Amino acid sequence: MSGFVKVVEVGPRDGLQNEPQALPVAARVELVEQLADTGLRHIEAGAFVSPRWVPQMADSGEVLRRLGRRPGVRFSALVPNQQGLEAALAAGCEEVAVFAAASEAFSQRNINCSIADSLRRFEPVLALARERGVRVRGYVSCVLDCPYGGPVAPQRAGEVAQRLYELGCYEISLGDTLGKGTPDATARLVEHCAERLPLAALAGHFHDTFGMAVANVHAALQAGVRTFDSSLAGLGGCPYSPGASGNVATEDVLHLLHGMGYATGVDLPAVARLGTAISQRLGRPNASRAGRALAAAGGERHP
């Protein structure tokens, strides 16, 4: 097995927005820059959402402005609507991400409208982004399970993924928001989605709430997915299971990929050092097992 796998670092956004402690702009900028230094080529750096609801993402415009542009590296930000996109454009964002749920119950409770309505509302956002030459990534949440409706059929997730792709998203990230899904369900999901849109346009986004994330990454990899989202030190949490694990850890994903002979271009020991540092700064345990093992071994001995 070999080839290249793209790792999208979402720690500074999906990770930090679910941590109880908010970091100031300077710390967020430094973290993103250090992550780019490890070889990561796509880093989600902020979210243009209301600071009343998500104080951890306040001043994302300032974060993106300070980051500026870096050849070969993409800094993206989440935008929930037209207003968010305009703020992202004003901050010079080259890429944004929009989102929809694969579960009707989740869509209603989380964003207060149907899946169809949420997709319709993104149409002008995608049109403006296209006009301004900004790439758009699409997230589909609850692709395997919904906290309100139980297991989600792969057809439902596939329909939403296809619609976001047709609307112009260049890549669709399939999110197991609850982190309950198992690798067989992941494989079925990917197979189903691959009938509707190109495999190369799919990304896997797994949360580790029930310890399935690395196995799900592997199952998606076996099914042909070559892009995965992850957070250094497994930053983040599951808002639907307080105290539970967050995103799959970048270090664990890199250990898996490198161990299987895939190239990522990312320096695992360097990410592990950043994971140790950010965990200390946030006063939380390092949720990456590879990160802890590397730290215990001195960080250098198990590349």
Add this chain to the structure above:
Amino acid sequence: MSGFVKVVEVGPRDGLQNEPQALPVAARVELVEQLADTGLRHIEAGAFVSPRWVPQMADSGEVLRRLGRRPGVRFSALVPNQQGLEAALAAGCEEVAVFAAASEAFSQRNINCSIADSLRRFEPVLALARERGVRVRGYVSCVLDCPYGGPVAPQRAGEVAQRLYELGCYEISLGDTLGKGTPDATARLVEHCAERLPLAALAGHFHDTFGMAVANVHAALQAGVRTFDSSLAGLGGCPYSPGASGNVATEDVLHLLHGMGYATGVDLPAVARLGTAISQRLGRPNASRAGRALAAAGGERHP
């Protein structure tokens, strides 16, 4: 996918022996009995090793004696030699486990003799066990990686597994002692071993040091293995990476298996409650992510 998968609970032995704090006999007996109450049908309850080297396993004879016999449940103990077997027999053990390494360097450094010598020394142990009607399980350690010699060829692990099987072990547990191995290597290992001995005689024993354990369980499952060792709350540690993760957590393995439609006969929420309690008693974080998620959700809501 469906069928039955056997989960061998090794927390009271492989887990506790790697925890800094030793538990008294009464607590160990209570833990094993509570584990049996959850539906687990094979529990490794002690080790007849020197209490100078492994104080956590002191008085294992007393633990086994107090446990006595329980219809349908097997309590086993590790024995390093003839003397250990005799102590196990005296305590009424119905099953013991012996061990060898797949790595020559590890065998030399860990038990101070070659693999061939270690297997030869177990011959009279297996002969006496057979004579006394005691079943013997065999562990092979370092099946994927060795802390001193790097990656281990599947042929080496397969040879040792086959030899233990020929010597009379009814089941061979393949141990990724270092927890560095990836699912592709696990699949290759199982395929290789299955050419030498029956698949039904193989068990998977994965440590979660680098976060690969659940993915490796899944890979072994895909390759046909139907028996897995695990520790409640992911008890244990990796003696070669201080501070790193221990055995794969029973709760996470059960979540994987049940989610994929396999039957185990084990009550996951009940194991999760024991995992929470033992973690508190030992003053350590609960290393099972499914266990933490279930505890956060109240323990009952996500069966």
